[in-house]
Amino acid sequence: MERLERRMGLLAALPIGLLLMVSFIMPMVVIAGFAIMPQKVFELAHMPDFSSFAVIWEQGYYKSLLRSLGLAFLTTAILFVVCWPLAYGMAKVFGRFTLVITVLVVLLLFVSENIRLFGWNLTLMKGGLIEGHLRAWTGLSFETPLYTWPAIVFGMCYVYFPFMLFPLAQGIALVPDDARLAAMDMGAGPWRILFEIEMPLAAPGIVVGCLLTFVLSAGAVAEAKLLGGRSVVVLTDDVESAFTYAQNWPLGSALSLMLIVIVALIALVPISRIDLDAIMGRRK
Amino acid sequence: MITRRQFSLGAAGLAGLSALALPGRSLAARNDQLNILCWEGYNSDDVLNPFRERHSGATVRAESGTSDPEMINRLRAGGLGQWDLINVNQAWARGVMFKEQLIKPLNKERFLPYFEKMSPEFANPPYAMAFSPDGTDLMGMPQRYGAFNFVVNTDKISLDMAEDQGWNLFLDEGLKGRYGVLTYDNWNVMHLCMTAGFDPFQPVSEENVGKYTEVAKQIMGNARLMTDDLVAMNTALINGEVDCYFTGGVFSCSGARYDGMTNIRGITPRSGPVDGKGGIVWVEITSAVNNPDPSSLAEDFLEYVQEPEIAKLVASGGGTLNPITQMGNPEVMALFDEDQLDAMQVDTLAEELARCIEFEEVPSYDQLLAIYVEARRG
Incomplete structure (x- = not known):
């Protein structure tokens, strides 16, 4: 009877399983196929020559990749430091006020990313909300921070803030208060409790938050365009140019594939070490 | 008497049959559809709604692209059967799309007369870049430029x-x-x-x-x-x-x-x-997509945007204002106010065009x- 139920379950899962295969795996297969095609072809019916990878090396596209990864690392690190105290408060201290914070942060997500970033553009620009008012009221002025790489990191921190905050809060909620109290009773200081009790026990939340932020930041493009004024050309920008203005689908595919593989490799290591069931509260 | 089970089976059978019949029906319905891929302006409701009213049974849809090559990519990526009209700049129309047969020639008898009312730069002789490189086929109609x-x-x-x-x-x-x-x-x-x-x-x-x-x-x-x-x-x-x-x-x-x-x-x-x-100088060319199942509304729409009121809406649609070839017609010029003409720098238009290459x-x-x-x- 149990075997029959299991078989029925598999059968019932088949349609959605096929749909997921087609919608997730097939585009990847097409991208991988185009990535090995000769330059500037628009069909897969050609002899593979892997020339796009030579172009990536010769024309210095790896620089964009390194910049994308560097910005993503920096964003993740900053967000971790910024979000930890707030997440801690949400999980352990604020009580009902946590709901207010959650609603406020979620509300941000209801507005399109581009509109929010353009709002920052208007706020930070010369003659914008901050510099304009300061100049009008005091006569003082300052060089705007726009069109620089710190502006891009600021934009990414702002946009991906919720993706770090909520998993961290979930992770911190997993830390039993008794463990912390016991450590305190045994004479551990606050830093020791943080590094040896809280962070290891909240690791699933930390890993999920860092991964989400890192993967999204590595693929981000709007921040570099709207706040960074392309002072840093990120890899996703190069992918877009290759597919459109260069009309070079194989090069665009090879660049995409390179980003996907590297980010997947970086993500796989921590994912293999955490128990996702634990953070979902389904530990058996 | 029909049991519930028999009814369910019958209903399922009918649903299956109707699904099989769908492709045939959709082929027959292509003349009730028009899909336009364009720069912003042609996709505004101001431009589309009067056409929708004239063809009340038809579904008229327009989508704007972010660049010429991005729109051409959509045709290449299996969109030939989906789109009926495409609007890109002259170099991409003649240099890429016509060469690769992504677009097809227009009916010259129907559209050549419209060139006579265009601005002199496009009328005499009819604008060369709207034609195939050998000059025989009319590839599309020029409208906005600058x-x-x-x-x-x-x-x-x-x-x-x-x-x-x-x-x-x-x-x-x-x-x-x-x-x-x-x-x-x-x-x-x-x-x-x-x-x-x-x-x-x-x-x-x-x-x-x-x-x-x-x-x-x-x-x-x-x-x-x-x-x-x-x-x-x-x-x-x-x-x-x-x-x-x-x-x-x-x-x-x-x-x-x-x-x-x-x-x-x-x-x-x-x-x-x-x-x-x-x-x-850029000149937008609107061409008929080489759709294997074409819609007759494509050429109707191209003719429709030549009308003075509609041409004016195209010129001022999508948040930008651009000169149009139909400005050679005084009736069209009269529709623009002074601020619009000033925004389009019409005062120096002819002079600037003379300093430009295609x-x-x-x-x-x-x-x-x-x-x-x-x-x-x-």
Whole structure:
């Protein structure tokens, strides 16, 4: 009877399983196929020559990749430091006020990313909300921070803030208060409790938050365009140019594939070490 | 008596049969559909709704693209059977789409008479770039156009100085960190060629590749900001972040001009390296997609946008204002108010066009684009 139920379950899962295969795996297969095609072809019916990878090396596209990864690392690190105290408060201290914070942060997500970033553009620009008012009221002025790489990191921190905050809060909620109290009773200081009790026990939340932020930041493009004024050309920008203005689908595919593989490799290591069931509260 | 089980089986059977019949029905229904892929303007409800009213049973849909090649990609990626009309600039229409049979010729008898009422530059003889390279087939209908070179804030750089200096303006070290680059890559490539002093539409020599590389590095390296968002660029220009921007024209600055910022102006250099000309003009061509199952509404729509009221809506749709070929018809000109004409820089339109060459295929595009992309990356 149990075997029959299991078989029925598999059968019932088949349609959605096929749909997921087609919608997730097939585009990847097409991208991988185009990535090995000769330059500037628009069909897969050609002899593979892997020339796009030579172009990536010769024309210095790896620089964009390194910049994308560097910005993503920096964003993740900053967000971790910024979000930890707030997440801690949400999980352990604020009580009902946590709901207010959650609603406020979620509300941000209801507005399109581009509109929010353009709002920052208007706020930070010369003659914008901050510099304009300061100049009008005091006569003082300052060089705007726009069109620089710190502006891009600021934009990414702002946009991906919720993706770090909520998993961290979930992770911190997993830390039993008794463990912390016991450590305190045994004479551990606050830093020791943080590094040896809280962070290891909240690791699933930390890993999920860092991964989400890192993967999204590595693929981000709007921040570099709207706040960074392309002072840093990120890899996703190069992918877009290759597919459109260069009309070079194989090069665009090879660049995409390179980003996907590297980010997947970086993500796989921590994912293999955490128990996702634990953070979902389904530990058996 | 029918049992519930029999009824369910019957209903399921009918549903299955109707699903099988769908492809046939949809083929027959193509004349009740029109799908347009276009630059913004043609997709506004102001333009589409009167056409929808005239064809009340039809589904008329228009979608705007973000660049010519992005729209062409959609046709290549299996969109031939989906789209009926496509609207791109002349070089892409003739150089890419017609060559690759992504578009098909229009009915000359039906459309040639419309050229007679166009502005003189397009009427006599009928605009050559709307025809196939051998001149026999009519590839599409020209409508919006404009000079596209660079834009200045005339409060910071005088119109006279900008026109006189032309592209050399951007090589002046004094302008370092005070200009932007509107990153429409293919236009940037052509403008860099002009700045380096050679014709982008001729094969490039080794010597000119060297000059181009130097110019590309300098212009990209000294720019204050680069963006492909014209609103962000105009905002930076208005707020004094930059004094001018490389690559731009009436298309990119007319929205700001219409809002009262008439100190923002598209510039066409007085001189340049191509027979004394230094400007480039774009002309949008709207063509029938080579759809294996075509909709008869495609040519009807092309005829519809030639009507004076609709042509005027196309000129002023989508947040930008652009001159249209139909302005040769006094009836069309009378529909625009003074502010709209001023936003389109109609006062200097003929003069600027005379200083421009046509936007064509760039023979050394791949090589020049690679140098440009590398220079932009820094």
